[in-house]
Amino acid sequence: MNELKEIQASRRAFLGLVAGGLATAVAVRPAAASKVQTKARIVMIGAGAAGTALVNRLVERLDGADITILDPSAEHLYQPGLSLVAAGLKPASYTQSKTTDWLPQGITLISEAAAAIDPVAKTVGTSGGQTVPYDFLIVAPGLVLDHDAIEGFSLDLVGTNGIGALYAGPEYAAKTWQAASKFTQEGGVGVFTRPATEMKCAGAPLKHTFLIEDIATRTAGQGKHEMHYAANNDALFGVPIVSEKVRMLFEDRGITPHYSHVLKAVDPGRKIATFTTPKGDTELAYDYLHVIPPQRAPDVIRQSGLNWADKWTDQGWVEVDQKTLRHRRYPDIFALGDVAGVPKGKTAASVKWQVPVVEDHLIAAIEGREGTKIYDGYTSCPLITRVGRAMLIEFDYHNNLTPSFPGVIAPLEELWISWLMKEVALKATYNAMLRGKA
């Protein structure tokens, strides 16, 4: 009997311990900061990665703000997944969700594009003819792929005649895999390109090259494929130390680099690609050609005079301070994501670091003070080099490597853990970012 009592006592103690643990876990949750009261009208152009992440953070920080977000697209794209779709590793649906799935309650969504911005009168005109006044404007519409700039190319060609174009969206990324997969099985000459403009994720053209080479060698065996990479200038990547590492990997994998070769025209009938080079036009025959077109800001940016006048004149990125992302001439305007006129960093990783900075300066402006957070150009690129391996490359405006896990995950080493991050943890982190939680 006595023994039984002891057992009961320890059971009770044990249950008490469990209950106590749970209570502690609930109690130590960080307390929510008090919200800023405001009647400010905040208009956001674009509900992509940047717009969505920011709006979810703003509704947590502000009380009473009148927030309107403009986006004509019903579909939200997880763009970092397109490389995986174009290598047959994920289905197109992996990158697709609904824009409204990610937006918070209590804001206004206008499913139209911005057609005009008047930074003096502080209004945005929509493609449907509405005029929306603002106190603060966040410009985050993304960028435009200029497929027409390449003669002879049209999106109808993707997936046929050995042509791929993974940037064009989930369906085109899937069609890219149709063309690339044929090439990996049958062998031949593969030509991989990138544009001379600023571009989304400058690592993606390299990832596609590495992945297709890896799959081709594993599928059809070595010696059946001839791989060519056309770089737009005299480097393979914007950060010199990374460029040099990629050069070594290319040499090791038998991928021939062609420097200062910018794709100008495609002849799908003859399977010839024409490149502009410093020595005049040259032609390369291909069995598989990967096209990435020039990339520019949407027309509305230039038409509204928000772009840099003396930089990127053919591309039209928004003239912002590169540390605060605040417009240099109109302090009520911020730009985020692809459209921001800053060097490097048209990636979701950049967005993740830009959003808290803009949030800080915007809320400071609402409260009538100066913000303190600084964006130093951080971006990251899990540079896939094989199915199963990647280099976790992180860097800033100054071409310095900025590893998140120094001494543990080496940035220039091809590692399985970096692949795991890309394959498993990245989309999860991205989604958490969209919800304003990362």
Place this chain on the structure above:
Amino acid sequence: MEQLTFETMIAVFEEIFGRTLFWGMVVAAVVVTLAYLYVLIRDREMSMRKFLLAQLSMPFGAVAAVLFVQAMTHSHLRDIGGPVDVIVLLGVAAMGAVGIAILVYTAQSLVRKTQ
């Protein structure tokens, strides 16, 4: 990673597995752990006989965990590229081994009371 807080980690895991599956696995892990502690307290001793079987099952748990992770992530052993990869691999294997050992021990204890 800018803010690697506990809350961020939870959000990330919820996204990886989906909210239902993640919390389902958490609940399963907690239930098995509680059941394990329960049988330890109930029996007032580790049964070395049960523990032996649990130990014998450990290599199977380790291999199964590694194969599961590789299958889920299009990876193979050839992708091990550096020391940290070996550590991750051993970590996955260790979790599989310990997990199955606890499971096997607890299951035996619950099924056959005491010898």
